[in-house]
Amino acid sequence: MRFNKYIYFLLGFFVSSFIYYIAGVQASGPKDLPFFLMFSVSNCVLALIGGFTGLLVSRHWGGFKSAVGKAVLFMSLGTTSWGLGNVVWSFYNFVLHLEVPYPSLADLGFAGAVPLWAIGMYYLSQATGAKFSLRRLRGRVLLIVLPIIAAIASYYFLFVIARNSSFEVEGGLLKIFLDFYYPIGDWVILTLSFLLFGLSFKYLGGKFKWPVFITILGFIVMFLADFSFSYTTTVGTYYNGNISDLLFAIALFVISFGINGLDAKT
Numbered sequence: 001m002r003f004n005k006y007i008y009f010l011l012g013f014f015v016s017s018f019i020y021y022i023a024g025v026q027a028s029g030p031k032d033l034p035f036f037l038m039f040s041v042s043n044c045v046l047a048l049i050g051g052f053t054g055l056l057v058s059r060h061w062g063g064f065k066s067a068v069g070k071a072v073l074f075m076s077l078g079t080t081s082w083g084l085g086n087v088v089w090s091f092y093n094f095v096l097h098l099e100v101p102y103p104s105l106a107d108l109g110f111a112g113a114v115p116l117w118a119i120g121m122y123y124l125s126q127a128t129g130a131k132f133s134l135r136r137l138r139g140r141v142l143l144i145v146l147p148i149i150a151a152i153a154s155y156y157f158l159f160v161i162a163r164n165s166s167f168e169v170e171g172g173l174l175k176i177f178l179d180f181y182y183p184i185g186d187w188v189i190l191t192l193s194f195l196l197f198g199l200s201f202k203y204l205g206g207k208f209k210w211p212v213f214i215t216i217l218g219f220i221v222m223f224l225a226d227f228s229f230s231y232t233t234t235v236g237t238y239y240n241g242n243i244s245d246l247l248f249a250i251a252l253f254v255i256s257f258g259i260n261g262l263d264a265k266t
Contacts, residue, residue, distance in 0.1 A: 002207065002266040006053035007257060013049060014253040017042045021246055036241030041090045043249050047083025050256025051076045060264040067127040068262060075120030075215070075259050078113040079252065085109020093240060103174050111178065114185035117219065121192040128212055130199035142198045150191040157223075158183045162230040186226050193219045208262055215258030222251035 003011075017039065024035045054076025061069030088106035092098050100106060125131070133139030159165060169176055193216045200212065225247035232238035 004260060004263045004266045006057065006260040006263070010050060010053065010253060010256050010260065013046060014249070017046065017249060036239060037090070037093050040086070040093065040240040040245055043245060043252060044083050044086040044090055046249060046256070047079050047086060047252045050252055050259070051080030051083055054079060054256065054259040057260055057263045067123050071120045071124035071127060072259055072262055073120070074116050074123065075255070078116030078120060079255060081109050081116055082113040082252070083109070085113070103178055107178055111181060111185070114189065118188055118192060121196055124212065124215070125196050125200065128196065128200035130196060133199040133202065139199055143195065146194040146198050147191045150187055150194050154183060154187040154190060157227045158186060158230060162227055163234055182226070186223050189219050190223045211258045211261030214261060215255055218251050218255030218258055221247060221254055225251050
């Protein structure tokens, strides 16, 4: 796997953010210091950089003219959407100095990322030869088993642990919709990650093997970040710059790293 200039830039930004997190955020005291808010803002920048550079990479594949181009395009749009959602989140904290309401305009970006990522992963599966696995019994078994495993993992982490096995249907229709939408979206992304890895493993080779696997790993980390955020908000221990935001930063970096590693010009 060769690094292009976009990956070097992402790597430099992420390492700087990580050092800032360790030296500034974790070494500081009260949780409302600007250190914590600034790290949250850095996630906006990381997502937007990763999304923008990914869009440039998709052009190297002809954009909509190829499966890889469409995969990179939609996954980059998903990352950009998440970044825009976090921009709104940071605007509430930095400019308005208000607790972010739920739902808010930030959810438009966060929720919009899910279908874009899912579409991108679908096109990536077309490019990696996942469909050839379905011609064999093993592939058809994985098509049934892996979504079940993802469902069990999602139920356990997002409901049993994160919500203490309780779910209150309250608030407006939009809030109720998002309360169901987010965990279902996490299950969809986790399922697609498992399927993409399981069905493509034997057929994927060459210089794009590791970028694909790294991208899958990034989405799994994103699932863990969502779990951490859901758990800490449920028990009331979330604050800007906590471990959830660090996991989001890692997930965004790994996803962007993998997407940019699919550059046809490297």
